[in-house]
Amino acid sequence: MSGGEDAAPDDVRWLDESEMRAWLRLVAVLELLPGTLDAQLRRDAAMTHFDYMVVSQLSEAPGRTLRMTALAQRTNATLPRLSHVVRRLEERGLVERTPCPEDRRATDARLTDGGLAAVVAAAPGHVRAVREHVIDALEPEQVGQLAGIAEALLRRLDPDGRMTDLYDPS
Template sequence: MTFQVARMNEQESAAWLGLVTVCQLLPAALDSQLKQDSGMTHFEFSVLSVLRFAPDHTLRMTALAETTSSTLPRLSHVCSRLEKRGLTDRFPCPEDGRATNVRLTPEGRNALVRAMPGHIDTARRLVVDALTPEQLDALAQVTAVIRGQLDDGRPARGNPFA
């Protein structure tokens, strides 16, 4: 039994390979800049950013994992590293003793604020300033459509760190 798979035409292939390449290169570039300038990974920066905009700078681990598109084990490991550096703290959720909350500490907020200019400069240099306003609009539209496919109809998650 053989299965026939529709091949991509030249336009489809160029778009797909371009997207895959950017998805592989951009995270490494963001990680490199943040590690060099601030001693944190892009994911750690993302976690701190989400907490910064959360009510009382606090979220349940499960909500934080969903917002950052992370698994609980990965997030727990990262929160342990952040906690050891004094950037976050964890404590039992008052509403549900089985759940754990994560809170951004004042030191974590300061680290995030210090990391922000270099991160924004890198985002501008690599993406924003390289595109025309029309291309930025097109990129926003394209990524919204793809995100909708990935989210499978669920409401859009917060993304304050982009």
């Protein structure tokens, strides 16, 4: 990372001081924030942050139901990962899986009443944690800047906008 003194074995554009500063801070956030969010949800709702994303997406879907592929796209999960997670949620009674009638290859995942209750119970604590660790830590203008920065990154990380609707006209 600190190289550059070397004669140029590569045509690498190293990071300047300001870029490095931003990058190192971002790395630290990437390392710390997921664990913090996971810890709160696991402690208060016996749920992973990824579990929460799954049930939360289902709770907002029409009929509380989504096909596995659609759910995987909205949560940025690979299908194998989602399959394992949904199986565990099903074992806990939060989700039901039924074969999709229109396409017999497909599986519909539906949030049960118990699953909905779990989302409703978990949401307030989760929002509080998000405020405490993220939103309320920022100045108002930084919230807008953060949205812009994250959108710029997502145009590279997720060009098809599968996970979030980047070009949403709202």
